[in-house]
Amino acid sequence: RVDDPILDVSNIDTYYGLSQALHDVTITVGEGEVVSLVGRNGAGKTTTLRSIMGITPPNRGTIELNGQEIQGNKPHQIRHSGVSWVPEDRRVFSELSVEDNLDMALTTGTNDRDKADIYDRFPRLEERRTQAAGTLSGGEQQMLAIARALLGPPIELLLLDEPSEGLAPMIVEEITDIIRSLSDDDVTLLLVEQNAELALELSDWAYVIETGRIVHEDHADALLGDRELLEQYLGVK
Numbered sequence: 001r002v003d004d005p006i007l008d009v010s011n012i013d014t015y016y017g018l019s020q021a022l023h024d025v026t027i028t029v030g031e032g033e034v035v036s037l038v039g040r041n042g043a044g045k046t047t048t049l050r051s052i053m054g055i056t057p058p059n060r061g062t063i064e065l066n067g068q069e070i071q072g073n074k075p076h077q078i079r080h081s082g083v084s085w086v087p088e089d090r091r092v093f094s095e096l097s098v099e100d101n102l103d104m105a106l107t108t109g110t111n112d113r114d115k116a117d118i119y120d121r122f123p124r125l126e127e128r129r130t131q132a133a134g135t136l137s138g139g140e141q142q143m144l145a146i147a148r149a150l151l152g153p154p155i156e157l158l159l160l161d162e163p164s165e166g167l168a169p170m171i172v173e174e175i176t177d178i179i180r181s182l183s184d185d186d187v188t189l190l191l192v193e194q195n196a197e198l199a200l201e202l203s204d205w206a207y208v209i210e211t212g213r214i215v216h217e218d219h220a221d222a223l224l225g226d227r228e229l230l231e232q233y234l235g236v237k
């Protein structure tokens with residue numbers, strides 16, 4: 001589908017103990033693309049991201065970042081290779097201030113973004129710079145999680161796990177605008193969402209996952225227009 005992809009996941013199988021969570025999953029992401037992986041609860045979306053990050057490495061198949069195999073590497077090595085991850089549960093350090101959370105990310109490395117760039121992009125975080133992260137609203141914590149993922153070692157690919165989860169519709173719109181602005185800045189994104197319509201509206205290409213298998217892939221526009229498929233695999237009415 002893409003020549004010289006940034007991310008090339010080929011035929012991976014991933015297990016939790018004896019239970020196979022991913023079956024022969026293949027996903028490619030080209031430079032500057034927004035690709036989404038959509039599917040119902042428990043379909044294997046998070047496991048795919050965890051496999052890429054080296055948290056649950058695949059037992060079979062390969063994962064290449066810019067042509068280099070990374071499967072089998074440790075999560076911190078994978079982060080240093082350029083894959084940054086915003087986990088589903090956000091995992092901000094609740095007791096630390098917003099600024100300290102950002103400084104923690106900066107201890108792992110630097111790229112051409114600094115805190116001033118982050119505060120330009122997220123004025124709400126600047127206003128709340130000294131506030132403990134645990135006291136931020138859900139939307140603000142999501143902003144902080146994204147902000148943190150943008151700092152540290154240089155980024156080739158950003159993985160976003162369910163950025164809209166648990167957020168009120170107005171806040172989802174704000175997060176959507178943030179994702180769109182990242183994409184306008186040529187950040188390459190792999191987005192996992194249960195909210196298929198949201199993900200498809202943001203994406204160039206999309207994969208549909210069901211019980212650990214990729215069952216469909218297409219231009220996001222085409223998928224968005226296929227009501228029958230959306231209903232069958234994603235429960236969209």
Ligand code: ATP
Pocket residue numbers: 016019021039040041042043044045046047048194
């Ligand atoms: P959700 O949006 O609910 O997180 P998902 O599509 O991200 O869904 P996964 O979390 O990847 O799905 O789960 C895929 C399958 O792997 C599910 O059957 C789930 O029960 C199983 N699974 C996930 N985490 C573990 C674990 N730590 N141990 C055992 N099985 C797990």
